[in-house]
Amino acid sequence: EVQVLESGGGLVQPGGSLRLSCAASGFTFSSYAMSWVRQAPGKGLEWVSAIGGSGAATFYGDSVKGRFIISRDNSKNTLSLQMNSLRAEDTAVYYCAKVLYSGGSQVFDNWGQGTLVTVSS
Amino acid sequence: EIVMTQSPATLSVSPGERVTLSCRASQSVSSNLAWYQQKPGQAPRLLIYGASTRATGLPARFSGSGSGTEFTLTISSLQSEDSAVYYCQQCHDWPLTFGGGTNVEIK
Numbered sequence: 183e184v185q186v187l188e189s190g191g192g193l194v195q196p197g198g199s200l201r202l203s204c205a206a207s208g209f210t211f212s213s214y215a216m217s218w219v220r221q222a223p224g225k226g227l228e229w230v231s232a233i234g235g236s237g238a239a240t241f242y243g244d245s246v247k248g249r250f251i252i253s254r255d256n257s258k259n260t261l262s263l264q265m266n267s268l269r270a271e272d273t274a275v276y277y278c279a280k281v282l283y284s285g286g287s288q289v290f291d292n293w294g295q296g297t298l299v300t301v302s303s
Numbered sequence: 304e305i306v307m308t309q310s311p312a313t314l315s316v317s318p319g320e321r322v323t324l325s326c327r328a329s330q331s332v333s334s335n336l337a338w339y340q341q342k343p344g345q346a347p348r349l350l351i352y353g354a355s356t357r358a359t360g361l362p363a364r365f366s367g368s369g370s371g372t373e374f375t376l377t378i379s380s381l382q383s384e385d386s387a388v389y390y391c392q393q394c395h396d397w398p399l400t401f402g403g404g405t406n407v408e409i410k
Contacts, residue, residue, distance in 0.1 A: 241398070
């Protein structure tokens with residue numbers, strides 16, 4: 183069974199840093215691109231960042247470019263998101279999501295339960 | 304950035320009725336469009352990809368259509384368990400973008 187499980191959320195002050203992790207199982211992790219998608223309280227979905235299966239290709243949304251870094255460790259089946267210079271508007275549930283097909287379009291068939299990041303003083 | 308616009312924002316429908324949700328892209332995304340369903344407190348669930356292909360296990364009452372800039376998600380006969388927010392997402396170009404969602408309520 184495919185599973186992705188996020189961890190690392192919590193309360194952080196504005197300007198601070200936080201590192202999210204996503205543990206994947208049940209599929210050949212290195213063959214699939216992965217993304218982070220967030221959802222602010224009571225709001226819609228916002229794509230944050232994506233990384234290719236090998237880790238060589240990375241993509242970011244404009245709102246996080248230059249502040250967040252996505253990475254993966256294929257030996258540990260783990261996806262990470264290093265979040266720096268955090269702002270109040272980064273407050274959201276952060277989901278880890280797996281693409282449907284290896285090498286296919288960026289649509290997401292498996293999502294974690296999400297981890298809440300709260301940026302507040 | 305490709306802007307995705309969904310309408311209406313909220314829909315109140317009786318069980319058994321046909322439901323049509325719209326999604327418009329600010330530029331052509333070809334057929335590179337997906338639909339998701341999200342219930343309160345849950346992660347999104349993939350319903351449709353490639354504009355019209357149903358995800359594994361999705362009931363046949365759900366269907367997607369469209370290409371270019373205009374897309375539709377149809378629920379042929381609404382069931383109580385279909386109460387949720389529905390999002391479209393383009394995967395044609397970076398950055399990936401989602402529509403603002405349509406909240407489907409049961410009358």
